[in-house]
Amino acid sequence: MTDWTSKVALVTGGRSGIGAAIADALAEKGVRVITAQRGEDSVHESIVADFLRPDTPKRVVEQVISKAGQLDMLVNNAGLMREGTAIEMSEKDFSDTLQLNLTAPFMLIKHALPHLIAAKGGIVNIGSIEGLGSNPRHSAYCASKAGIHAMTRGVAVDHGPDGVRCNAIAPGWIDTELNTAFIASLGDPEAFRAQIGGIHPVGRTGKPEEVATLARWLLSDEAAFVTGQVWTVDGGRTSKLSLP
Template identity: 60%
Template sequence: MANQIKRFENKVALVTGGRSGIGRAIARRLQAEGATVITAQRGEDTEFDSIKADFSDAHTPQRIIEEVISRAGQLDVLVNNAGMMMEAGIEEMSLEDWQRNITVNLTAPFLLIRAALPYLRKTKGSIVNTGSTEGLAANPNHAAYCVSKSGLHGLTRSVAVDHGHEGIRCNAVAPGWIDTELNIDMIAASDDAEVFQRNIGKIHPVGRSGTPEEVAALVAFLAADEAGFITGQIYPVDGGRMTKLSLP
C-alpha cells in the first residue's frame, strides 16, 4: 500500500483465522499499517508469524495468548476472526455439530478475550470480533451459525460495557456476502456461475458483493486509536443488503 498511514507502529496484533479470506486481508492491512502481526489457525501460515490452533479445544485460547506474549511481549489488538459454518436444518443437526459451531464461533472468542484482558488492560488495547449479518438475520439451515454470531455480537457489547472504564474497547464487524476464496469457489461450482454472480449483485444496493479488503479497512479503523470513542457497536459490511426490502 503506497503511502499507507501507520496507525499500528509498535503495536502487536493477534488475528485468528488469519491464513485466508477476511482474516488474511485483516492481517495484511494491520501489518501494512505498522503492526507486528501473529495469526492463529489450524494450518501453518507461511506469510505471517503464526500459531497452530484447534479452536474446538477449550485449552487452546489461553495457550495462544501466552504464546503471543512470549514471542512479542505485549498485545494491543485482538481480532477474533476464526469461525466455521455447517449447513443443516434443526432436526438434522446433531448435538455434537451444534456444540462444535458454538464452541468455535463463540466460546473460543470468549476464552481468548478472557485470557487477553490482563494484557489489553496494560496497553489500553482494542478487540474487534468478526460477526456476521447472520447474527442480525437468518439464512435457511444456518441455525447454529446464526446463534453463534448473535452470541458474538452480544459478547461484543458486554465486553465493551464491562471493560470500557479500563481503556479497552470492543466492536464487531458483520460482513455480508464477501468474495472470499470459499465463496468464489462455490460460485464457480454452481450450474451457471455468471447468473449466480449477477443475482448476488442484485440483492445489494451497491450492485456487487464485497471484498475482504473492504472488511479489513473497517477492522483497522475500529482497532486504531482514532476510533477511541467507539465501542460496543456492530457494523454491517454488506453493501446495503440488510437495508434493502425484498420485492413483493
C-alpha cells in the first residue's frame, strides 16, 4: 500500500483542467500538493511560475524543496497550444510551444531527479493523442507532445536503475474549462457535443477526473512495475477508423 501522507507532489499547471483534477486526486489521499503556474492557486499550495522563462524550472524545484524538504512525485502538465500551419506559424510561436511543452518538463525532471532518486519517486508527463496523430494546424503542438512521449521512455530507461519510474498519459478530448467554453461559444453547442461524442466509441468526451485517476495510480506503489509507457485515455477515439 502507498503511504500517501508522507509524499510531496509538484503539479505544473495544477490550477485548472487536468492538472487541477490530478492535484485534487493526490490531495484526497493525503499527499502534500504544490502546484506551479502563472497565477496563485486558491485550493493548493502554489508557486507562481512562467515556464516560458528558461530559469523557471530550477527555481520552482528549489522552492518546493525549501517549502517541503522533499519531492516524491512530479507531474508535468502545464501546456500551450498555438495553432498554425508550417507556413503560418512564426518561429517564436514554434519555439514557445517547444519551450513550455517539452523543454520545461525536461528541465523540471533534470532538477527534480536528485530528489526523486532519494525518494524512489515517480514522474507523470501529460502528453496527448496529438503526439500520436494530428488535428489540422497543430504541427508544433504535435511535435512537442511526441517529444514528451519519447522523453518519457528515455527517462524511464536511464533512471529506472535509480528507482525512479516515468510514464506519460495521452488524453484525447477532455471536458476542461477551455474546451467547455469553446463548445459554449458555438452556435449550436448541443449539436457539436453530439457530433464530438459520436467520434468516440464510448459515445462521449472525457472528464479530467478520468485522467487524474490514472495519474494517481501510476504514481502509486501498485504501479511499481510500470514505467516507460504512454497511456492513451481517449474513449477509444484513436482505435476507431473513419467510415469509407
